[in-house]
Amino acid sequence: MRLSIDHQTGFRYDSPVSSSFNEARMTPVTREGQTVWTNRITIEPTAWSFSYVDYWGTTVTTFELHEPHERLTVHAQAVVDTRGDEIAWDTERRSPRNDLGWAALRDPGVIDPMTDFLTVTSRTTPPPELAARAADVAGQAPRLAGLDVCRIVHDHLSYKRGSTTVNSTAADVWDLGTGVCQDYTHVALGALRSIGLPARYVSGYLHPGGDGSGSGTVTGESHSWVEWWCGSWVSYDPTQGQRLTDRYVRVGQGRDYGDVAPLRGTYSGGSSEMFVTVSMTELG
Known part of the structure; x- marks a missing residue:
């Protein structure tokens, strides 16, 4: 697109x-x-x-x-x-052969260069309930564990503009049960990092979709989603509950919103x- x-x-x-x-x-x-x-x-x-x-x-x-x-x-x-992720790894629940397993992800050779994306920040610290639920799904391949963590976040939260502020933490949002894309992303990041998956905040834009005619200007929005690393960076949008399509435009990445405002x-x-x-x- x-x-x-x-x-x-x-x-x-x-x-x-x-x-x-x-x-x-x-x-x-x-x-x-x-x-x-x-x-x-x-x-x-x-x-x-x-x-x-x-x-x-x-x-x-x-x-x-x-x-x-x-x-x-x-x-x-x-x-x-733009071009979306055309491999249906999420719906088919499969991991490519070149994905790393948990043993490799826990090796110091991976942990040291990924420290920035494994460290839980004040914005992303997960509440105990979420950390426990994330741990429950960590007994499978890292890619699929990351997917299920994001689905836990998507299912628990409801999208509601104005329910949070730019300074709301993941724990605040989880307890409240509502938020916007920034909040979904922070909650997912903390949970992913809590099970040992390096994860980063990605900022950009999301086209709301249309009839595909290629005409007309629509109101888009600034958006955010997550990526976790298991040999390569895997992108997923916990707010929409989907892998990336060609409606996403990437701008930046960092540890949390503070790095990409x-x-x-x-x-x-x-x-x-x-x-x-x-x-x-x-x-x-």
């Missing part, structure tokens, strides 16, 4: 801001299953900026403003070709209000 993405986000300030320093992680990346044809980030007011790839492999645009402004807008545009920064001034819009057009 070829998708055009138009993502605008920023801040409205209740009084003029004299200076601000910011980082944007809003640039899709070319990788297996995804080709980026064009991408552009513009900033209003015009700001000094430069881009780099961070430790986790995400493209970052950092910029600063030193003139009074009451609004900051970051506008990211891209055209991307689309826009973050500091400024000198009063209170602010954030705004976000995402529009997606299927081009073919």
